[in-house]
Amino acid sequence: MVAEEFDASPLAWLKRVLETRDEEISCAECQILVSQYVDLELETEEAATRLPQLVHHLDQCPACWETYQLLRELARLETQAGLPDIEELLERLKGGKA
Amino acid sequence: MPPVRSNQEWIRALSGTGKQQDEAISELRQFLLQVALYTLYRYLIDIRALGHSERLALAEDCAQEALISVLDHLDEFKGESKFTTWAYKFAVNVSLARARREGWKQISLEELSDSSESFDWFTSKSASTHTDVELQAVQAEVTAVLDEAILHDLTHKQRLVFRLIVFEQVPMDAIVQRLGTNRNAVYKLLHDARKKLKRALQAHGFETEEVLRLFEK
Numbered sequence: 146m147v148a149e150e151f152d153a154s155p156l157a158w159l160k161r162v163l164e165t166r167d168e169e170i171s172c173a174e175c176q177i178l179v180s181q182y183v184d185l186e187l188e189t190e191e192a193a194t195r196l197p198q199l200v201h202h203l204d205q206c207p208a209c210w211e212t213y214q215l216l217r218e219l220a221r222l223e224t225q226a227g228l229p230d231i232e233e234l235l236e237r238l239k240g241g242k243a
Numbered sequence: 244m245p246p247v248r249s250n251q252e253w254i255r256a257l258s259g260t261g262k263q264q265d266e267a268i269s270e271l272r273q274f275l276l277q278v279a280l281y282t283l284y285r286y287l288i289d290i291r292a293l294g295h296s297e298r299l300a301l302a303e304d305c306a307q308e309a310l311i312s313v314l315d316h317l318d319e320f321k322g323e324s325k326f327t328t329w330a331y332k333f334a335v336n337v338s339l340a341r342a343r344r345e346g347w348k349q350i351s352l353e354e355l356s357d358s359s360e361s362f363d364w365f366t367s368k369s370a371s372t373h374t375d376v377e378l379q380a381v382q383a384e385v386t387a388v389l390d391e392a393i394l395h396d397l398t399h400k401q402r403l404v405f406r407l408i409v410f411e412q413v414p415m416d417a418i419v420q421r422l423g424t425n426r427n428a429v430y431k432l433l434h435d436a437r438k439k440l441k442r443a444l445q446a447h448g449f450e451t452e453e454v455l456r457l458f459e460k
Binding site for chain 2: 148155156158159161162163164165166167169171172174176177179181182183184185204205207208211212214215218219220223228229230231234235237238239240243
């Protein structure tokens with residue numbers, strides 16, 4: 146299972162060093178699989194066992210983990226109430242002061 | 244609200260011609276704009292210096308760039324996910340990269356990397372401070388091996404990327420832009436650096452299981 150949060154603490158990185166494999170899939174390969182994984186997660190609890198190389202990459206790569214996290218949020222929103230509409234999103238984007 | 248399209252309907256319409264294609268492109272563009280706005284909102288911290296109209300223009304740019312990428316890569320869609328999840332990935336990636344670059348554009352990454360000389364590996368958000376002298380000695384030994392390996396075993400680029408990502412928590416997309424490269428190349432540098440550090444620990448007799456047990460103390 147992919148972690149809910151990307152732990153960037155030194156200890157977490159030391160763990161990543163120790164869990165490094167000689168062969169790991171690249172970001173490009175991860176990007177091919179990540180949408181499949183996100184949808185699979187919504188259907189079954191076995192997603193991680195079906196794509197273990199992808200899960201390992203997401204545990205090691207902060208950038209791909211961010212993509213995964215956002216895609217997961219969007220896929221969940223879509224299956225529930227749908228994506229927020231444009232007006233609402235524009236209003237939210239105004240929120241943080243320039 | 245337009246009817247929900249199946250994967251096949253999306254591909255057929257987008258690959259077609261005329262009004263049907265125009266409608267599908269327009270619908271997809273709307274979705275990609277929603278995804279771009281959502282992503283930029285989630286990374287508001289990085290675009291805080293932009294005014295509202297600049298944020299909107301950025302979202303429009305990201306949606307347009309994503310739309311072009313989706314259409315360019317349409318024949319790579321194999322139907323292993325929902326079409327929309329696959330397509331959203333392009334808008335998420337473009338928007339994330341643009342937000343991250345915006346947020347870090349004023350910071351000198353070389354200076355940041357040079358400033359990160361020492362690093363306390365044995366701190367974590369959840370770890371409590373312990374006073375076990377023997378354990379502290381092992382941790383000091385592990386730290387010394389890592390410091391030495393970072394300095395002498397890594398190439399300049401591996402060291403730069405490793406320090407920026409691990410020590411300074413600089414987003415990979417910001418590094419990608421500064422190095423004029425791509426995510427794959429930066430991940431490869433990080434992966435090669437991790438492999439060398441792991442080997443250095445093993446060469447000093449620190450096996451994975453043994454060091455991992457230190458986490459539990």
